[in-house]
Amino acid sequence: MAFGHQREDSRLILLREISQEGRIPRIDLAERTGISRATVTTITADLLRDGLIEEIPREDGAAGTRGRPRVDLKIAGAAHLVAGVKVSGSRISLVLMDFEGSQMAEHEVPLGAGRHSPEALAGYIGDAVAALAAKIGTETAQISGVGVGLAGTIDAGAGAVHWSPSLNARNVDFAAMLTERMGVPTYLDNDANLVAMAEKTFGLGRGRSDFIVVTIEAGVGMGIILGGEIYRGTRGCGAEFGHTKVQLEGALCRCGQRGCLEAYVAEYALLREADTALGPDTSLSGQIARLLGAAEAGDPTAASIVSRAGRMFAMGLANIVNIFDPELIILAGEQMQFDYLYADEVIAEMRKSIVQVDAAPPEVVIHKWGNLMWARGAAAYALEFVQERAAREGRVDAA
Amino acid sequence: MAFGHQREDSRLILLREISQEGRIPRIDLAERTGISRATVTTITADLLRDGLIEEIPREDGAAGTRGRPRVDLKIAGAAHLVAGVKVSGSRISLVLMDFEGSQMAEHEVPLGAGRHSPEALAGYIGDAVAALAAKIGTETAQISGVGVGLAGTIDAGAGAVHWSPSLNARNVDFAAMLTERMGVPTYLDNDANLVAMAEKTFGLGRGRSDFIVVTIEAGVGMGIILGGEIYRGTRGCGAEFGHTKVQLEGALCRCGQRGCLEAYVAEYALLREADTALGPDTSLSGQIARLLGAAEAGDPTAASIVSRAGRMFAMGLANIVNIFDPELIILAGEQMQFDYLYADEVIAEMRKSIVQVDAAPPEVVIHKWGNLMWARGAAAYALEFVQERAAREGRVDAA
Numbered sequence: 001m002a003f004g005h006q007r008e009d010s011r012l013i014l015l016r017e018i019s020q021e022g023r024i025p026r027i028d029l030a031e032r033t034g035i036s037r038a039t040v041t042t043i044t045a046d047l048l049r050d051g052l053i054e055e056i057p058r059e060d061g062a063a064g065t066r067g068r069p070r071v072d073l074k075i076a077g078a079a080h081l082v083a084g085v086k087v088s089g090s091r092i093s094l095v096l097m098d099f100e101g102s103q104m105a106e107h108e109v110p111l112g113a114g115r116h117s118p119e120a121l122a123g124y125i126g127d128a129v130a131a132l133a134a135k136i137g138t139e140t141a142q143i144s145g146v147g148v149g150l151a152g153t154i155d156a157g158a159g160a161v162h163w164s165p166s167l168n169a170r171n172v173d174f175a176a177m178l179t180e181r182m183g184v185p186t187y188l189d190n191d192a193n194l195v196a197m198a199e200k201t202f203g204l205g206r207g208r209s210d211f212i213v214v215t216i217e218a219g220v221g222m223g224i225i226l227g228g229e230i231y232r233g234t235r236g237c238g239a240e241f242g243h244t245k246v247q248l249e250g251a252l253c254r255c256g257q258r259g260c261l262e263a264y265v266a267e268y269a270l271l272r273e274a275d276t277a278l279g280p281d282t283s284l285s286g287q288i289a290r291l292l293g294a295a296e297a298g299d300p301t302a303a304s305i306v307s308r309a310g311r312m313f314a315m316g317l318a319n320i321v322n323i324f325d326p327e328l329i330i331l332a333g334e335q336m337q338f339d340y341l342y343a344d345e346v347i348a349e350m351r352k353s354i355v356q357v358d359a360a361p362p363e364v365v366i367h368k369w370g371n372l373m374w375a376r377g378a379a380a381y382a383l384e385f386v387q388e389r390a391a392r393e394g395r396v397d398a399a
Numbered sequence: 400m401a402f403g404h405q406r407e408d409s410r411l412i413l414l415r416e417i418s419q420e421g422r423i424p425r426i427d428l429a430e431r432t433g434i435s436r437a438t439v440t441t442i443t444a445d446l447l448r449d450g451l452i453e454e455i456p457r458e459d460g461a462a463g464t465r466g467r468p469r470v471d472l473k474i475a476g477a478a479h480l481v482a483g484v485k486v487s488g489s490r491i492s493l494v495l496m497d498f499e500g501s502q503m504a505e506h507e508v509p510l511g512a513g514r515h516s517p518e519a520l521a522g523y524i525g526d527a528v529a530a531l532a533a534k535i536g537t538e539t540a541q542i543s544g545v546g547v548g549l550a551g552t553i554d555a556g557a558g559a560v561h562w563s564p565s566l567n568a569r570n571v572d573f574a575a576m577l578t579e580r581m582g583v584p585t586y587l588d589n590d591a592n593l594v595a596m597a598e599k600t601f602g603l604g605r606g607r608s609d610f611i612v613v614t615i616e617a618g619v620g621m622g623i624i625l626g627g628e629i630y631r632g633t634r635g636c637g638a639e640f641g642h643t644k645v646q647l648e649g650a651l652c653r654c655g656q657r658g659c660l661e662a663y664v665a666e667y668a669l670l671r672e673a674d675t676a677l678g679p680d681t682s683l684s685g686q687i688a689r690l691l692g693a694a695e696a697g698d699p700t701a702a703s704i705v706s707r708a709g710r711m712f713a714m715g716l717a718n719i720v721n722i723f724d725p726e727l728i729i730l731a732g733e734q735m736q737f738d739y740l741y742a743d744e745v746i747a748e749m750r751k752s753i754v755q756v757d758a759a760p761p762e763v764v765i766h767k768w769g770n771l772m773w774a775r776g777a778a779a780y781a782l783e784f785v786q787e788r789a790a791r792e793g794r795v796d797a798a
Contacts, residue, residue, distance in 0.1 A: 162758070163756065226630075247646065356654075
């Protein structure tokens with residue numbers, strides 16, 4: 001039992017190391033992981049036999065001691081497929097990845113605005129995953145794991161949604177519902193956590209063990225990576241940056257409380273003040289554009305709306321720095337319309353509001369990308385579970 | 400090399416396990432640590448020979464297979480002495496502990512108010528440690544490690560003080576200075592971190608791996624325990640709860656910035672408003688008592704000062720919960736005068752301001768104790784380092 005446990009751990013450690021390095025000689029694996037050369041030889045032979053890794057000739061073409069070409073090890077892409085799904089207010093975005101993390105297909109379907117019943121949303125997601133698989137001529141049953149990112153308060157460990165703007169019910173065992181609907185193990189997480197996962201796996205957080213990702217979409221989200229892992233809190237509802245309070249008895253938030261950061265910086269917060277300042281507009285995005293245009297043109301009321309949002313955002317960010325003292329903060333989002341929050345003045349204001357010591361303040365970087373990056377994070381999240389199962393069971397055959 | 404490293408790790412793991420359990424049979428050690436029985440037998444024999452642990456008869460008097468009394472293992476208290484020191488605005492408080500964590504002596508000396516030069520403060524601490532050792536007829540050189548807690552922004556890893564209200568200089572290599580002054584390895588940390596350490600080792604955080612301690616003294620401090628370890632941040636200046644902002648362009652803080660939580664809830668914040676409301680008083684503590692008395696007697700201005708402090712504190716606490724989602728928050732402090740911040744209304748207000756999910760909110764407990772508890776935390780911190788050295792080197796002989 002004890003031996004089996006160690007063996008399983010070593011399989012996972014080696015699989016992860018190979019995955020992270022892309023391609024690596026056997027001999028380096030022993031050095032990097034501290035696992036003995038003999039054990040590395042045995043386990044990599046197992047992994048080869050299970051089809052989880054493969055040998056490829058060294059790129060430098062160097063020959064080994066007996067004249068055979070030297071080989072590196074790499075993940076066998078064909079071993080597994082994983083899907084990543086991001087549900088936003090207006091669409092479902094999906095990517096399909098192989099076991100190596102290479103993107104095989106992408107797909108996007110529109111989603112009706114507002115809240116959906118859990119059954120209906122599970123159906124939309126199931127149909128979209130099937131359509132994604134069809135893009136490479138396969139089917140859902142050939143996928144080994146699906147990662148799904150939703151906005152809201154999610155208990156990832158339990159696979160449960162406490163609350164989400166996409167669902168019309170609270171406390172839904174949504175991972176179980178999706179697993180049953182698709183017949184594929186499904187892993188659920190808060191969408192901001194999955195962005196953090198994407199940044200760690202493919203993005204600016206690669207090789208960093210401690211950083212914070214702030215996302216701005218319809219709401220404000222945060223993902224915290226500590227020691228290389230997503231920090232989730234006890235009930236799975238930590239990192240609620242958008243609902244930290246920046247003003248006692250302040251502006252009304254969609255959550256029903258007052259003074260939340262979101263109530264100052266989210267689109268709806270700007271819109272309600274824009275209507276006061278400029279008169280109503282039937283097009284919501286048109287109204288935001290009008291507001292930002294008026295602010296830029298020097299309209300003092302419009303400028304005060306935008307500048308207050310920026311200052312509140314800087315204050316919230318400074319609080320995060322004062323609490324976590326991270327080495328890196330990534331401001332991530334897809335919508336160029338939030339540029340006013342990413343402005344140099346906002347970052348400068350944040351730096352002025354943190355505890356001043358004679359050491360460099362955290363690096364702040366801005367990373368703009370599309371919905372597919374969120375979906376890639378969801379796929380990377382599912383990939384971790386599939387790697388664990390593959391390490392435990394040998395090759396995991398899809399249902 | 401690799402073996403030596405593992406052996407050293409196993410020594411530390413067993414030493415920590417025995418220390419945590421108080422007394423434990425050999426056979427349970429193997430079970431709890433996953434270290435093989437043979438290795439446990441070898442290493443505990445080493446630890447016995449080094450004088451770091453000792454055998455004591457089982458309390459139930461049960462006899463072993465050959466009629467010999469069964470024995471438990473325990474830490475040999477006499478193996479090492481450690482001292483813990485807490486520097487506050489008005490005094491230096493110290494405890495002396497043996498290697499088992501039993502308190503051998505305590506000591507307190509007054510400290511002149513205001514800022515001191517690093518050399519002067521190192522001198523006061525050195526003298527106080529010598530006086531502490533003299534209480535049990537020994538001397539500083541017989542102490543294996545000294546832990547020191549200071550208010551301010553401390554880089555514990557580097558043993559450096561970025562800034563402290565007790566020092567008149569910034570960026571001081573204070574741990575090195577103390578080590579040289581006393582001839583004993585000295586470990587420095589932020590005082591709130593050491594309270595968190597004390598709660599984890601002796602207090603309400605015993606057996607908990609994730610919790611937050613908020614301390615209220617002259618300022619507001621925070622210690623964060625995640626995964627059983629103190630969370631420190633990149634530059635060693637995280638957990639600056641007192642300087643999180645609760646109001647944009649708010650009240651002036653001692654740090655020079657505006658809107659910090661401290662600028663609403665610390666003693667000086669109440670005092671400056673008390674002077675406005677009640678007229679100046681020559682006695683600071685007398686003025687606080689007058690303010691609280693007037694608030695209780697129904698004076699609306701006095702009541703508004705106290706109630707605003709409480710509401711700002713609740714808002715700050717709610718932000719911590721929204722970010723960390725901890726299972727437990729310990730409000731710790733020695734001064735009964737901060738009761739208004741610990742009031743039921745404040746806790747209720749905090750609970751109303753956190754993200755609402757259908758799961759129990761974090762437990763909030765209030766733990767009042769004296770300066771010696773801070774010093775005990777400092778000693779527990781030093782004890783961890785001395786345990787590590789003892790595991791590495793066998794018995795560490797004092798200089």
